[in-house]
Amino acid sequence: MATKVNVSSLPFVLASETPREDLGGGIARQILGYGPEIMIVRVWFEDGSVGDVHSHPHSQSTYVESGKFEVFIDGEKQVLGAGDCSYIAPDLDHGVKCLEAGVLIDTFSPVRKDFLGEG
Template identity: 55%
Template sequence: MSESAHFTFASEAEIEDIGGGLKRQMLGYNHELMAVKIWFSEGAIGYNHAHRHSQVTYVVEGEFHFNIDGVTKILKPGDSCYIPPHTDHGATCPTGGILIDTFSPAREDFLEDK
């Protein structure tokens, strides 16, 4: 796996439309760590899934209804959550909003076709 440049400029980094009202922008990564900015349009759903990576998510703006291992909480700007590896999780965003997701190790699947 490669690594990102040392500096990422929001105005220059690709914003990828991943469908379902979601867009993502890579902020920085190497094989051990990855940070990603995710935009949710109003009503968008990040469907429940699980992966081998540890994840911390920070809410930049909007309201998110996060489900982690069957427990749902409402997160607002400044809130965050930790998702252990192999734990079922997902989120809905009734308002539209932005998240910063961090993963360890990096999500190699996010870099396919790059």
């Protein structure tokens, strides 16, 4: 039986003290609060940048904090703006194109251990 790794952030995560990771192509991410079953990540997109189509075994809900994005999920496209949200079930192909520079808040379940360098 595999041992469950207990990964978690500190109880309080201050954005001003948390580093951003430059992912290239006009995209940067900041890992915020997380525990074994949930993770919140802020992602900045420059105008025209693209989050390539991909899939993963995590549930994902994304809130548009600012900007405008064309979101692709499982063969469907929708333009979303500030205040809008999307839900991506596990293993569905999805991606995003930034139409106006902005920020997405991604919530994953369970935690994205690959974002933490744990595979």
